Amino acid sequence: MSAAVAPALVVTASPHVRSQDSTPRIMWNVAATLVPIIVAATWFFGVSSLLVIAAATAGALATERAFGRGGTLADGSAAITGMLLGLTLPAGLSLWMAALGGAFGIGFGKVVWGGLGQNVFNPALLGRAFLQAAFPVAITTWPTVGGRFWTLKGDLFALPFTHPLPDAITSATPLGLLKFEGKGTAIEQLILGNTSGSLGETAALVILAGGIYLAWRGYLNWRIPAAVLLTVIVFSAIVHAVDAHRPDPLFMLFSGGLMLGTVYMATDPVTSPVTNRGRWVFGAGVGVLVVVIRIWGGLPEGVMYAILFMNALVPFINRATQPRLFGTRLGGAT
């Protein structure tokens, strides 16, 4: 009779079955939706886009490999960090700077905290913030859209710590134009992404499509982008209504890094609240800060600082928005 029974028995704790989604699967799905954005960036900025993103990703992966816990490259999160960082950079940035940004993002944004799941700040944005502080001129030198595919948009192969040659044609971003020169940009141009700016700023529709796909698959929580976008729309509509010289909501939505930041960085599960109510609070906070920085701040763009600032508040938001325990309904039967 015992021959009828398996030679070895698996014994696990309940539950003995699990859903099909895994953390690597989620991560690689997110990474896959970044590919169309990279393609769009390449369409607008040529081969420079690919080189910058590849350099940032290489810096991130190498750092994860060197200092992370073993075997963590396969979970896909370091690749996402590198690609996202690359998408926040200008097309003409020297590659060594992009790689350094990726290394900083993973090293100081993730590994020192204990690796995946432990960090407080979004690693890609931390890398971006580091580059902003270290190379303020290079990272705000925005090449013009268009040109030949193979034409480099800047001195990409500059050796570290040399002064890159300012030989590319540059122009201000729409937000910069508005802030420093008082000029607007046509909304069609913004939506299509046919504007100067960082690589991933320019394809709002592609980013939105990626976000909708991920939300539909349940790989990102829709509440955060919904909260951010709604807040930006409402807040900037009020500001615009009070002072018509201020940008209108559509301009706010489709300019700068709002879409990329909202869909791919504010929704980073590790650095955003774990409760659904907290996600609304977090998203609203990001939206308010974006508008405040863009309109009243010294910088033309505020998405990066808005998200990083709200990242810091996540533990408090989590604590303040704990779910109500079953059987403790106020005013209910006790």
Place this chain on the structure above:
Amino acid sequence: MSFATGFRHGVHPPEEKELTNRLPIRRMPYPDEIVLPLRQHAGNPAKLCVAVGDHVERGDPVGTADGFMSVPIHASAAGTVAGVEWWPHPDGSMALSVRITVDKFAPHVARPRTVPHWEGLTTDEVVLAVQQAGVVGLGGAAFPTHVKLAPPKDHAVHTLIINGAECEPYLTSDHRTMVEYPVRVLFGIRVMMRALGVTKSVVGIERNKPDAIEAMRAAVPADLDVTILPLTVKYPQGAEKMLIKAVTGVEVPSGKLPVTVGVVVQNVGSVAAIAEVFETGLPLVERIVTVSGHGLRRPANLIVPVGTKLRDLLAFCDGVTPDAAEVVIGGPMMGQAQANLDAPVIKGTTGVVVLAKYETRLARSYPCIHCGRCLDACPVFLNPSLLGDFARVGRYQDMVEQHLADCMLCGSCAYVCPSNIPLSQLFQASKVALRRAQAGAA
């Protein structure tokens, strides 16, 4: 009203019920040997009342109830007591058990007996009869049924809720019971309603069992206020608090018993067992078990003598397939994986599921990425992500403050966790650690 059919949160594991939900209940022949643990129910284990060499008939007690929170254990076949020894228990421990060599001929023969006529009995006599018959909750927890028939007097019970949700994947024993024995179930409900003094009863059945809903509706007697209520198909719909929420719209207060909101919940199988006591006079010596899984050759719904070894049960179902990996007693969400197939079927064994290798959770774990899926799954609105963080570093007191006590180990959080973190296991271990700490302090 939408609240009348479900609860918030929960998960949707593949149901896998089509393997057995159309198979009629059959009777399994007696094995050569049965093993009866004296601990098969919540409460005190039964007190041994036979010795090696004794001959017992089917239905004779081998252990007697030890106090009110206990029930006797009866021989499920005629035979000779071959040993009283520590034996593998389905819960993974060893338990003092009575091993009986089953008679070669007529093992099903019971002693002459009297069948109590329920209408002539007082509530206390009904309670005693149910206790003496060894009836326990057959939904898995094996809580002594007679205790539920005598609820504390300080709460008025107004509704008897019958749990026909059967939300665990694979299991179909309650389903088949309702399809094949609806009259018996309703007779059991009648007896319980009278004993409890309630006039209203609701049977909650998940919508994925339309034939059971149909059969039960058709069998409701005109003089009995019994509502058959279809429920949302969602795990853990059959958890007591979730069922009460679905049926009444009321949340049982945290840390309180269902009776505080005026309801008593009983499982379909247990109600049928009560009915049998007053139909046949036989104690609980056999139960309906779903034997299923993608690792099993011939799934079935079987009437199995209590004490049948898993080895014999699986062999009767033509054994397991080459990719069989894990044998689980109960459903795959809350059941217990077996390390030893000598462990017997006991009163609380709802099913035996043989999982194929591809279904098991052998994959590696990843760090928690705080995606929050567990929060959206938890039916009692805990924060499993945070509790898991605490459990890993032994912060048990912080877990108490985060309401660990309200966790019923349903496994929904671990089921959805993309990082494959064994959350339920961590919580179970934390509960044990806390109990030990309390016992040490006392």
